[in-house]
Amino acid sequence: MTDNELLSPYITFTRRDWKQLRASVPLPLTEEELEKLRGINERISLNEVSDIYLPLTRLLNIHVANSQDTYKAVNLFLGQLTPKVPYIIGIAGSVAVGKSTTARILQALLTRWPNHPKVDLVTTDGFLYPNRILEQRGLMKRKGFPESYDLQKLIHFLIDVKAGKSEVTAPVYSHLEYDILPNQVQTIRQPDILIIEGLNILQTPKPKKANKPRLAVSDFIDFSIYVDAEEQDIRQWYVDRFHILCRTAFQNPNSYFHRYANLSEEEATETATQIWSEINAVNLEKNILPTRYRANLILKKGANHKIQEIKLRKL
Template sequence: MAEREGIDEVASRLRALQEERDYLIVGLTGSVAVGKSTLAKAIAETLAPEPGAEIVGTDGFLLPNAILEKRELMMRKGFPETYDREALAAAIRSIRLGQARIPAYDHETYDVNPAKARTLSRPDLLILEGLGFEPPGGPMGERDRPDILIYLDAERRDIETWFLARFMRFWNAAEHDPTSFYAQFRNMTVPQAEAFAMSVWRKINLPNLEEHILPMREHADIVLKKNAKHEVSVVEDRTR
């Protein structure tokens, strides 16, 4: 199937890279709502059973909402300064040594969830998917970063469509979940909720994409492109 070709190709390349060493740590980044989590799962499933892969979302390394509110950063959530990059780097170093404590994020409550943290033993292949990666030239050392970086790209209009669909999915689910972050928006009509979602996209996620996320594409070892049909293809492979 067409949607599998790019996934199979990148999984095959990751398998070959992992076989050249004891383990491989892969960073997977791209815009909010571009489909990083879904792609990570598809790659992991393709790699199973050997070498197999563990997935860690970098959202767990976001600063808790209480800290973001104190620093007046809630409206910049997802921007570099809202991540604990030192904690992410420390986790990568610990994984290299054999084991790390990994924090978790709850998308329904829109906050880090300490109860869901887990201890992870180093897998043959680890996929770190999300944002918060430091570009080259920063203070972090080589062992503080993934071994290779994958960038998932897509057309802007498609990302906006997927962002709106994701927001509305959480919004609909919040109808029967008062603990959801999205419950506070349930007083809106559907058109109002959609308009609010697009305002969030334009004011927060689009500037973050343009200023901080998209530049990571130039530093990626592998660049993938997803089209409106969710078909993934390899655009560039700089690992060869």
């Protein structure tokens, strides 16, 4: 081990070393099930699930089991039964890096473990301000930036989850309409695990006043994962995804982006690259990437979408 590795807060694993940690955990997903979990332009295979995600769920199961044991011990100490609260896993990273697919695969795998069969997934998209508010504030081109989220509503949601409330609701976001759906909610009923996925969940907020700290989303997260890749690779994935959407979702007349449906290949590339450069790259550099080393675990992807390196924070 080099001096740099000794001083680093992380243990670094190659793909080959990491997959050995799977031990005898069986692969519970079929190719058909995995197909339903893949995101647009995601090429994740069953081998990727076996090599990367099964060892990760084994690690997460250890953390959740320890949390459940602590809950039982504290209740014994207090001599009373306090509400059981969900273990919260946070997944962060750039637009188009594959956070949503990672979240869905982890949800599917974690539900197979007997001590935490109920696993819910919430995305922070639901906590974006509605378009009418973003338009009023001149923030439509900064959607996904920290100031575009109703942070107070998100924090209150997490407070209620961690308070052990029997039922908590989260707003629902439509990618087709590119807006919050006003009459729909997602109901969370005391899951064993709650996965929350979003761009900015590892950020620390700036205090409004000196010496007056504010709560952050990361204060409620028990284990955090950052999905990482080189910026030029993420940019290419974003452009590739935009091309696919032009041929699929954008063809729907109800799509907010229907105006892009008839772009030529060259126009689609130019449009996607411009959106990436002016919006997503700026958000990544200024707001998302600086939070990477706050994560408990970093999954580093190569240009082929496969995870090449895993960094696990030392205990």
